[in-house]
Amino acid sequence: MGPWTHIDWRHVIGDVNFGFGAHSDFMGMRGRVHDMQIDWFQRTIGDGEALEPDTGQVLLFVMGTNQWREETEWPLSRAVDTDFHLRADGRLTAEPPPVAEQAEEFTYDPLDPVPTTGGALLMTDDFRPGPLDQAAVETREDVLVFTTEPLTQDTEVTGRVRAVLFAATDGPSTDWVARLCDVDENGVSRNVTDGIVRVRAAAPGEAAEHVVDLWSTSIVFRAGHRIRLQVTSSNFPRWDRNLNTGEPEDSATTARVARQQIFHDPDRPSRIILPVVPPA
Structure with a gap:
């Protein structure tokens, strides 16, 4: 690989x-x-x-x-699934929130989706694949960003990456996108791996648990770097936009703006799960 x-x-x-x-x-x-x-x-x-x-x-x-x-094996049995929790003020920490924290919110407009910027692409030359600077993505108001403090030691992540999001939308259907990034010592954030899940809301505004599969990777986040998670609702045109109406994807004709919420509290611990390989 x-x-x-x-x-x-x-x-x-x-x-x-x-x-x-x-x-x-x-x-x-x-x-x-x-x-x-x-x-x-x-x-x-x-x-x-x-x-x-x-x-x-x-x-x-x-x-x-x-x-x-x-x-001699895959996945690596010595890798330890390690939770990094979404926290207030854009923090990403090993410790879960001890008390209730205010939910994060953003507005997702299918007519103004987050543009595809790097990743595992098989597209035209207009869209470069691989790890790219995420600055233009992370300054958008419809992208939530959660970041660790600078790492004190090299941290290897090898295996399947998952994000667990306790999320709500005010519409009948939407998408949740999670992207793992490596932020270097100069503050440049580059994508590592990402994933998407399409969901139907049990009821508008009702929080539900969703697992986003970010596929597998192998990377050492170097000491001084930071681990970052982006959360949003689109990555277009890599993935088709969810128009937030619940209509069939192949025949939908209308789009609606959705109010999105991500919860992070003791009862709804949104997090990213990284398979951390202990030092030899």
Whole structure:
């Protein structure tokens, strides 16, 4: 598993240079990825006995340290699911809120959606994939941002990332988007991985628990960096807009503005769950 995008298997992806060893022709001096693919097919469906593999069952690229690493399993059993809680004033902390905190609110207008900025894209050249500066996204009023304090030590996150959002909308249907970002020592925020869930409201304005799957990643958040979570309701045109009306997506003709709420209190602990790998 490399840091690449679709087909583009070079070492510079988006705004980030992952080092020459990330290039698919070198793989940290392990050879070309195409040769590895051919070898895999020979082992699994080729004639004759399969050879013993030369590497572990999993070869993954750890962003941040920009190193390849062999593993014998996936997901990693030593990774510990660790909660980072949404808190007041845009904080993201290991501690859950001890008392009730005021819910965060924003307005989602499907006619003014959050523009796609980086990520796991397979789109036209107008939309660059990979990790990109999120400044233009994070200054929008319809994007909530929650950030940790600067990390005191390197923190590896490898595995499936999930966000648990206790959220409410005043319409019959809406989307919730969660995006994990790495904020460097200069304050530049770049996307790591993201996900979306489409929901129907039990009742307008009623809070419900929603789990957003952000897929898997492997990254070391370096000491001095900060972990950030964006929460919003659109990422267009990567994902179709929810028009907030509850109409069928393929025939909807009207759009409505929705009032969105994210709760973070002892009974409704919105959080992101990161699979943290303990130091060796």
